[in-house]
Amino acid sequence: MSAPEIVFDEVSKFYGEVLGVNRVTLRIPPGITSLVGPNGSGKTTLMNLLTGLVHPDRGSITVRGFSPRDPERLMRITGYATQYDAAPRGATGFDFVCTSLLLWGYDSRAARTRAAEALERVGLTEAAGRKVAAYSKGMRQRVRLAQAIAHDPEVLVLDEPLNGLDPVVRAETIALFRDFAARGRHVVLSSHVLQEVDVISDQVILIANGMVVAEGRIRNVRDEIDERPSQFLIRCSGASRVASLLFGRDHVSEIKMVDGREGLLVMTRDREQFAAALNEIALAGHTIESVLPADENVDALYEYLIGGQR
């Protein structure tokens, strides 16, 4: 078998005229990988492509050497918890997981044992006999997770798996992901909140408008940000005057007016030169009320990457 990687090679997917993802090239090693991007950025599309629920218009995908066009072999080693419930009407959590295992070729005894184990791992043993229809959002999330892990897959794909979980369950779920990753497996999950996943992920892939805008270990992603321009929000009177004074400087790459004429959003490649320039302007008699870094936290970094693509 080739290297246990998930490879996207120049993959594009369109829904008619609508762009799903565009020219995505990725190599995902085992470990926890998070796809992060705002709603509609293409996270679910990538996961559906990965598991063969949709097919790429261009490019190719292999998952640990298998093609998503070959579900018989790919799904044997893959579990996907989608954002949709699939439990048949009236099924209990146990029925749902058990039924699904029959499709993997387990006989009914083995299926029962494995279903019970999987439900226990997600903490649903008590609720296993109740109907999925009566579950809370978090419980449904977990029963889908149980279904995805029940056949002990090598590749675990999870669409927004932390959504709707309370803190305790969330910690348990994360521990489960780590356990999978520690055994050399793939855990690919998605989120639209970077903070939610940045500390648990071995790799983060930032997506905006169907394109990968940054990828790598989370530290590398941050470093990449540090080399990028930073952004400041300036509150001042006579904003357009200040803007024109700043505009000529070569460390300033972009200026946007905000809130009418009262504020400026300035993008600079050099913080020190920028501070000096502001000093000059203030000395020249312009009132600068405040200068706030607009991207000091992870959110801002994220805003920068995502917003910058628009």
Add this chain to the structure above:
Amino acid sequence: MTRDFRARQIWTIARLELRRVFFSKRSFWVYGLALFPVAIFVAAAIGMTYERRSYEAVNRVSPALINSVNEGESVEAVLERLGTPVRDREFRRRHRGEDDESEELLVIRNLRYWDGSRFAELRFRNGILEAKFIRQLISLERQRQAYNGVFHYYYLKLAIFFGCLGIFMNLFRGEMLDKTLHFWLLAPARREVLLGGKYLAGLLASSVIFGAGAALMFAAMVWPVDPLEARAFLAGPAAAQWARYAGAAMLACLGYGSAFLAAGLLVRNPIVPAVVLLMWESINGFLPAVLQKISVLHYVQSVCPMPAPMDDGAPALVRLFLAPAPGTAWPLAVLGLCALTAAVLFVAARAVKRLEINYGGD
């Protein structure tokens, strides 16, 4: 990944799917379609039994007495010889004479007599027997004709057609609407295996529903018939006929099922393929022989023990429309239908490989 493994997967999928097909709300009206004519036959049988009982309670005359009545006899003479009729109706009508001047009072009296299996309808005009009709209250022959008519025109052309539409279209399309299709697509099974499993489930469900419907209807058809006659029929040709009707019903499920399964994969709106297929099956009789072979009804009708009944009084156009296709020998018909089904399933298999989850934006 042996052949054996795939066969077992097909069976697992079919078993899981069967529960859904039998009990889903979407298929409840299919039961209605299948059982409606059974209910009609049962109601008719109850009506006839009730009628016979009410006659028996009044008077029963010997068949010879009924045969002895002749046109031209007077009411009084008949009443005296045969006794109380089981039914006695009288109408009076003013009747203009030939010359338009005179007005004559016309008295029509209908007497009905019962001999235990036949009834005679005697019509008297002004007290003189004018006409006599004798009819079997329940005749096996008439019951069979009725069954055959219902089977051809209602069962094959409507009930099974729309029943299969409901069952097979929903195998994929229904789950797409319910947003549950990914459950199957994420199983470690080839798409063709999934198609096979779902088709098998639909086929089993529809065959059971409509095969059982046809059988129940057959039983309800024989039920009111005179027990002696019924026993002779059941011991004789009944089993073979029953088997052929039930077989025809199942073959219709096989053929329509594959067509609707493919349609459900290829088109979004179920109305369009339904209308197209219905038209196609209806005009099939006019088509050149080659095209007639691409029709489910063409084969299925050849398997039925009797051709579709045709009333000689029907207008020419209607007769053309309803005309059954010239029959093929039934083993050939079965082979033909299987070949047609295989071809349609092949198209469906290609479509299912391209199938993508599309739950609509949200």
